[in-house]
Amino acid sequence: MNKIELIEDLQKKILRITFTKVDGTTRVMKCTLNRSLTEYTSPVSKAFKERAQNEEVIPVWDVENSAWRSFRLANVTKVENLGVIPPVPGHLKPGYKAPKFIEEDE
Numbered sequence: 001m002n003k004i005e006l007i008e009d010l011q012k013k014i015l016r017i018t019f020t021k022v023d024g025t026t027r028v029m030k031c032t033l034n035r036s037l038t039e040y041t042s043p044v045s046k047a048f049k050e051r052a053q054n055e056e057v058i059p060v061w062d063v064e065n066s067a068w069r070s071f072r073l074a075n076v077t078k079v080e081n082l083g084v085i086p087p088v089p090g091h092l093k094p095g096y097k098a099p100k101f102i103e104e105d106e
Contacts, residue, residue, distance in 0.1 A: 006058065010058075011033045013081055013083060015032065016028060017029050018077050027071075030063045030082060032060065034085045057070045057071070057073075058070060058072075
């Protein structure tokens with residue numbers, strides 16, 4: 001799987017990514033880039049943004065630890081699809097204005 005395909009999947013799904021960390025240990029992480037899970041999270045730090053500009057690294061939202069993490073694409077050993085995330089209902093999207101109710105005369 002190439003980087004573009006992986007990012008497209010991460011934007012729609014939760015994936016279980018198995019990869020080898022820089023220190024040689026193996027890590028398994030449930031992660032996503034789906035906006036419904038990442039839009040209301042803590043802001044990404046400046047240091048993380050700078051690290052994310054490295055073309056070899058993919059920043060993701062770790063759904064189990066509720067934090068931004070990253071991994072090197074070359075170190076990925078397994079990708080598992082844990083499911084598609086349903087779209088956010090309109091009433092939960094930012095900027096939604098609730099309809100005004102008109103009381104009827106009885």
